[in-house]
Amino acid sequence: MPPSSAPILDPGLETASSAALRRLENERLAQQIAYNAASSPYYRDKLDAAGVRAPGIRSVEDLARIPFMEKSEIAASQADGTLIGINQCAPLERIVRIQATGGTTGVPMRIALTRRDAEDYAKMGARALWAMGCRPGDIVFECMNYNLYAGGVSDTTTFEQMGAAVIPYGVGHSERLVLMMAALKDDVALWATPSYAVRLAEVATSLGRNPHDIGVRKGFFSGEAGMQVPGFREKIEALWGMRAQDQYGTGELGLHSGECEMRNGLHYGGLGSAVIELINPDTGDVLPFDDGRQGEAVYTSIWREASPLMRMRSHDLFQVFTEPCPCGRTSFRLKVLGRSDDMFIVKGVNIFPASIHAVIVKAGDKVTGAFQVVLDRPPPIDYPVPIRVEVAEGVAEDNFASLAAELAQCLQQALNFTPDIRLEPAGTFATGIKVRRVVKSYRG
Numbered sequence: 001m002p003p004s005s006a007p008i009l010d011p012g013l014e015t016a017s018s019a020a021l022r023r024l025e026n027e028r029l030a031q032q033i034a035y036n037a038a039s040s041p042y043y044r045d046k047l048d049a050a051g052v053r054a055p056g057i058r059s060v061e062d063l064a065r066i067p068f069m070e071k072s073e074i075a076a077s078q079a080d081g082t083l084i085g086i087n088q089c090a091p092l093e094r095i096v097r098i099q100a101t102g103g104t105t106g107v108p109m110r111i112a113l114t115r116r117d118a119e120d121y122a123k124m125g126a127r128a129l130w131a132m133g134c135r136p137g138d139i140v141f142e143c144m145n146y147n148l149y150a151g152g153v154s155d156t157t158t159f160e161q162m163g164a165a166v167i168p169y170g171v172g173h174s175e176r177l178v179l180m181m182a183a184l185k186d187d188v189a190l191w192a193t194p195s196y197a198v199r200l201a202e203v204a205t206s207l208g209r210n211p212h213d214i215g216v217r218k219g220f221f222s223g224e225a226g227m228q229v230p231g232f233r234e235k236i237e238a239l240w241g242m243r244a245q246d247q248y249g250t251g252e253l254g255l256h257s258g259e260c261e262m263r264n265g266l267h268y269g270g271l272g273s274a275v276i277e278l279i280n281p282d283t284g285d286v287l288p289f290d291d292g293r294q295g296e297a298v299y300t301s302i303w304r305e306a307s308p309l310m311r312m313r314s315h316d317l318f319q320v321f322t323e324p325c326p327c328g329r330t331s332f333r334l335k336v337l338g339r340s341d342d343m344f345i346v347k348g349v350n351i352f353p354a355s356i357h358a359v360i361v362k363a364g365d366k367v368t369g370a371f372q373v374v375l376d377r378p379p380p381i382d383y384p385v386p387i388r389v390e391v392a393e394g395v396a397e398d399n400f401a402s403l404a405a406e407l408a409q410c411l412q413q414a415l416n417f418t419p420d421i422r423l424e425p426a427g428t429f430a431t432g433i434k435v436r437r438v439v440k441s442y443r444g
Contacts, residue, residue: 001136001163007328009130009162010123013271014329021330025275026059028302033057036308039089042077043310060275063300064286068311071101071252075109084112090306100148101251108148111252112306118157120273120303121254125158128258128269131329132220132245134189136163141181143192144223145434146170150251151223155191158256164189171196174203182214189218194226194236194244195370195429201239202368202393202426212241219244220258223434225336229357232369248336252309253299257334265321265333273303277311278318281340289332291322296340315340342438344373346381346417353437359407359414360389366403368392370429373438384420387411393426 008014016024036043037054047054052065069087077085083098096115100108113121134140140159146152146168159166169177178200181188190197197219201211219242226232227246236244248266249256255270268276278287278295287295297318301308317337325333338352345351353373361369370390377383389407391400404421411419429435 004135004137009127011328014127014267014331016271016330018330021271022060024272025302028272029060029063029275029300030055030058032300032302032304032308033310035305036089036310040087042086043089046310060277063275063277063311066311068284068298068313069309070313071109078110084110084307087307087309088112089304089308090114095306097154098148099150099154099251101150109252110148111150113154114305117304117306118154121154122157122161124254124269124271124273125155125249125256126162127271128247128249128256128267129158129162129164129220130258131260131267131327132247132258133218133243133261134159134162134164134220138164138189138218139184139186140164140166140189140191140220141169141177142166143169143171143177143190143196149434150254151249151434154254155249159191166191174200175207178204178207178209178214181216182209184215187215187217189220190216190242191220191222193223193434194221194232195224195368195435197221197236197244198239198368198370199427206393211239214240216240217242220247221245222247222249225338225354226357226369228336229354229361229369231361232357235361235369248334250299250314252307252312253301253304255299259333260325260327260329262325262327264325265335267325267329267333268331270299271331273301274309275300275302276318278320279313281315281317289320289322292319294319294337297334344375344381344385344438345379346385349416351385351415351417355415356387356411357437359410362410363403363407366392366395366399367407368426368429370435371437372429372435375438375440376442378442381417384418386420386422388422388424388428390424390429391426 034054050067074085094114095112097113100110144151156166156168204211221227233244247258253274257266257269259266277298279298281296297314297316299309299312319335321333338354342353343350368390372388374386400423408419408421
């Protein structure tokens with residue numbers, strides 16, 4: 001472990017040249033594809049059906065010859081009670097942990113880790129946290145869901161890996177959490193979803209506590225895209241008097257990507273563990289990986305034993321930045337634009353949840369910022385779009401009608417569609433558990 005003053009946790013990897021990193025990726029990719037084919041009938045059949053032999057995949061560029069896979073394939077293979085499913089490549093005797101994806105876009109899928117997988121997950125997370133400003137000696141309240149979700153126990157190991165003192169609190173019992181943090185003499189840090197930070201501040205205020213006096217000075221946030229919404233980070237920092245940093249990760253692989261002090265994008269954290277391609281989400285064509293490019297991320301494991309992924313479509317839309325960062329890290333940086341399957345079209349206009357969030361946040365302390373779009377009919381969307389918006393603590397019900405009208409007008413003007421605002425009480429969504437921003441209930 002480097003000294004706490006060191007700006008980079010693993011400079012040998014995080015400052016490697018692009019040529020050196022690509023050599024490592026290609027070497028591990030070739031080994032991984034051979035391992036997948038030897039260990040999994042599913043992967044073997046997938047390669048055979050595409051007319052691809054494992055020895056023919058020698059570089060990241062060769063991946064385009066392999067068909068995509070979807071999370072739904074793995075979930076379907078587990079539906080009959082099979083523990084891991086089609087992508088199991090290690091025997092149960094070598095598996096030490098079972099976790100699951102958050103399930104915010106469908107049925108959660110179970111994922112297995114060997115001891116090496118778990119260690120690699122923790123190392124990825126530690127690098128991201130170090131970039132975000134977490135250090136040995138920090139006291140971190142982890143307020144993620146521990147019910148199978150990788151953001152719980154597996155992320156606890158990332159704090160332990162980089163030397164922080166983690167308190168695995170979980171979700172719920174918010175009043176007790178506020179009182180526990182306030183009772184400590186030391187400053188503390190918070191690991192949670194962004195919306196839960198707003199909710200906790202409301203709980204603190206309802207208990208007669210000024211959030212600024214509780215001593216939460218660092219915030220590490222993930223699970224939601226709210227930190228990239230203009231004004232939402234500033235709202236959290238103002239509520240608590242903290243510095244709030246953003247992180248992106250995936251339950252199925254980790255890939256923890258955290259922003260450094262420059263806040264100019266999240267440094268990709270899957271170095272040596274997985275490679276990312278960018279594709280056109282409509283055609284599936286691979287896109288050039290150059291500065292400013294936007295596309296859907298596709299993941300391929302290159303250092304995974306139990307449940308490797310091979311060209312898994314994430315449906316996460318990225319913008320990537322390849323120009324050098326002043327912090328010294330050479331990894332590409334990313335900005336999460338949203339999810340392709342969360343986008344919906346109203347009268348020819350593409351609407352993303354992040355755009356709705358940016359408008360809602362402008363209502364200030366009258367709302368928490370949490371919301372959910374409910375689409376109960378299939379396209380075309382020629383009806384007012386139902387949007388459930390969480391009202392802040394203390395807003396009188398007498399003011400609901402005027403607030404709903406205000407939000408509807410702002411959304412109409414900013415995004416050119418007609419919303420049907422349905423106000424919900426504080427605590428409906430901002431509970432610390434990931435929330436599906438767009439629910440397409442017509443799909444059942």
